Amino acid sequence: MAEDDDPFDAAPPRDPRSGEDDEDALCISIDGFEGPLDLLLDLARRQKVDLRRISVLALAEQYLAFVERAQALRIDLAGDFLVMAAWLAYLKSRLLLPEPPADEGPSGEALAEALAHRLARLEAMRRAAGALQSRARLGQDRFARGAPESAERIVATRHNASLADLLKAYVRVRTREAYTPLSCDRRAAVLALEDARARLSRLVGREAARMTDWQTLDALLPEDWRAAPARRRSAIASSFAAALELAREGDVELRQEGPFEPLMVRPRREPGEG
Amino acid sequence: MAPDLFGPAPEIATQRMVEAILFASAAPLSEREIADRLPRGAAVGPAIQALTARYAGGGVVLERIGKSYAFRTAPDLGFLMRRDVVVERPLSRAAMETLAIIAYHQPVTRTEIEEVRGVGVSKGTLDLLLEIGWIRVGRRRETPGRPATFVTTPAFLDHFALEDVRDLPALAELRRAGLMDPTPPEGAAAPAERDDGLFGERDDPAPGEDDPSEEGA
């Protein structure tokens, strides 16, 4: 590593997974690598030069050798490791063979340079992560006032919620929705007109004595059909239709003050009764 | 550690250390307790005296409390600390979900919120969000019944450090790469889960329920 253009003023962290520099270290399990790029970076570091000056050809050969050895040892390589191997084999051929006519896409050199650049970028961020971690961190190296003072008077309640809470709530809602069994919904969400009518007629008949005044249709909905909106909607629709039928047959009277006002119901009274 | 710690005169070094320890401590500390944290042999007493003198007259003073010491606001500045504060309280799950739906689907009617949530939304929940100032009543929807809609406010953006509601990640983005864990919560499939209001109390829209949205717009 060329010390003079090292932006982080520190030797790159030694990757504990790479162990010693001997070739056998390459036999380590690939489990330690997060992906082909991670593995390539580890191989590139062994060249001990600035990442932008590595020999991509040598790197490609090392990678291919690694993959070959892994396959000889019957280690299962994830697909992306093999895709990278195929691409590096192609790159190697482009680097070794004479350049084809210009219109055949990027030159081998350009591809190699792009790869080296990618590795340098990843390396830079890896080093940056290390540099961040070694800063004087709050709660480890720097400390806030241990006993913040306040003679506070509580005047209001503020509701606290973080963006993470908000996003989670949304995913939760949408997920719950996706998992709600449809069949269950369908069966449960419809109050049959017959049922509504039977219920309303029984209620009106039985309550006739006590039900002296108008009541909202809402108040007459079955108890367990009031909460969930879908069930409630269905119950209102069925009960309304049932109320219309009963009114036509002369059992109840209906009244509504205006559009969208509550619908009122009462048992039909004999003329002169009220 | 700090190799140059004893670069300055030892009494200055000790003073700095005592200052830091007292500052970071949640409770007053005795000379003994301070000494326990310092390199062996540090002279705590003189350091405390020097600090007391250095802070005297400033906005913060080093006070002796019994046998212990602590930094405190200068007594004449107490009025600065006696501010009116607000206690923070987490938002209920129901309110959080309602808010999230409004944020993502605005302008949205109450019925639409209920459709997305799969459970009723109590009036108290919407009232609370209106009261906090994170939502407001938007334009009425031009559909039968002309229901009121709800939208989020600038205060909402402010609180969640968002520049625009459009910046909220799409559901697909949240799910992909597990930005937010999408495993269904237990009881996810329970069809008629009740939204029991904010803190358990006030759970039912009052009969003759006056939707807060009716007044708005």
Added chain:
Amino acid sequence: MAPDLFGPAPEIATQRMVEAILFASAAPLSEREIADRLPRGAAVGPAIQALTARYAGGGVVLERIGKSYAFRTAPDLGFLMRRDVVVERPLSRAAMETLAIIAYHQPVTRTEIEEVRGVGVSKGTLDLLLEIGWIRVGRRRETPGRPATFVTTPAFLDHFALEDVRDLPALAELRRAGLMDPTPPEGAAAPAERDDGLFGERDDPAPGEDDPSEEGA
């Protein structure tokens, strides 16, 4: 209120008050927040400057964190307090790298993070960083699919002792070396050189899917 408040010269009085307010608060405060608690017209800026100079080199220093200020123990004295620290589980290497990429490349999309790392952002990583409060959602990128972006927060600056994101270690050098750009410097590579498909699968967000902006007001 304190009647003798303006006994000393006003700038000294302001300095004392600013000192008291900042000292009493564990969280960083902006000039604005400080001014809100002071008598009208108090010059907060000069007081902060004077305090910064006065505390420099001591065991406690006045730090600037973004647009805010806070007293913190001097970084070289951490060892004195460390024994009281609740040991937090260190972030995974993946999470730390993701954080670094967000910090250095902000605003950055998830796909861009994956391009740098060469692997998908693992489940829960962004989640965790959001929850810690070191990152937040930025403006959507105005490219096809309008992907969400991520940026760091003031809490990130505070935690890592940065005055500003421009002060990230070696940022200028990395920029000069072209390492902040997705392609090699001076367009040496063929123009069509985009490394998609070959390495990290870049799955672009499906356009408009569940995008709140589509339905938004």
